Amino acid sequence: MMTTMLSPEIVTVPSLVDRCDSCSAAAKAEIALTSGGSLVFCGHHANKNAEKLTRVASRITVEDGFEWAAQSPPA
Known part of the structure; x- marks a missing residue:
């Protein structure tokens, strides 16, 4: 049996208002x-x-x- 990994959907927004869960800096990714x-x-x-x-x-x-390191550059 083979398991297929699907990539998560990646969405770009103008800005995020939350703070980092690790260090409280401005959020860049949710x-x-x-x-x-x-x-x-x-x-x-x-x-x-x-x-x-x-x-x-x-x-x-x-x-x-x-x-973001895991985001492919645009073609």
Whole structure:
């Protein structure tokens, strides 16, 4: 049996108003978890944990202009 991993939906918004759950800096990414709930991270913590976050996310919302490590560059 083979399991297929789906990439989470990535949405860009003009700005986020929340604060990072790790350090209280301005949020750059909000991660909606497949298990329910969400996490919010500054740019540093979002990029530091990008690989792990993509495994547990159903949707990722990033602030416009933020270069997230797990986001593919536009074609």
